[in-house]
Amino acid sequence: MNQTVNISFEKSLxxxxxxxxxxxxxxxxxxxxxxxxxxxxxxxKWESIFNFSETLIADRNLTEKDVISEIKKxxxxxxxx
Numbered sequence: 001m002n003q004t005v006n007i008s009f010e011k012s013l014x015x016x017x018x019x020x021x022x023x024x025x026x027x028x029x030x031x032x033x034x035x036x037x038x039x040x041x042x043x044x045k046w047e048s049i050f051n052f053s054e055t056l057i058a059d060r061n062l063t064e065k066d067v068i069s070e071i072k073k074x075x076x077x078x079x080x081x
Contacts, residue, residue, distance in 0.1 A: 007032075 009017070021031045057067065 017028055017031055021028050024031070056062075
């Protein structure tokens with residue numbers, strides 16, 4: 001079931017939304033729904049990455065310094081490849 005909501009946008013943002021919707025042959029609502037879905041998916045993905053890393057750090061008893069050191073080692077090994 002859909003529910004209607006009222007949202008206010010700055011004129012320039014609404015203009016950009018309308019231009020993209022027109023170019024893609026869809027409604028303003030469709031574009032905004034997709035943007036909201038993608039934002040939520042991206043947010044959930046980043047949260048899961050941070051949760052995984054926090055768990056890994058806790059399990060291995062790592063410090064922030066250890067993590068930074070490992071990142072530097074990894075980047076250095078990639079440059080050498």
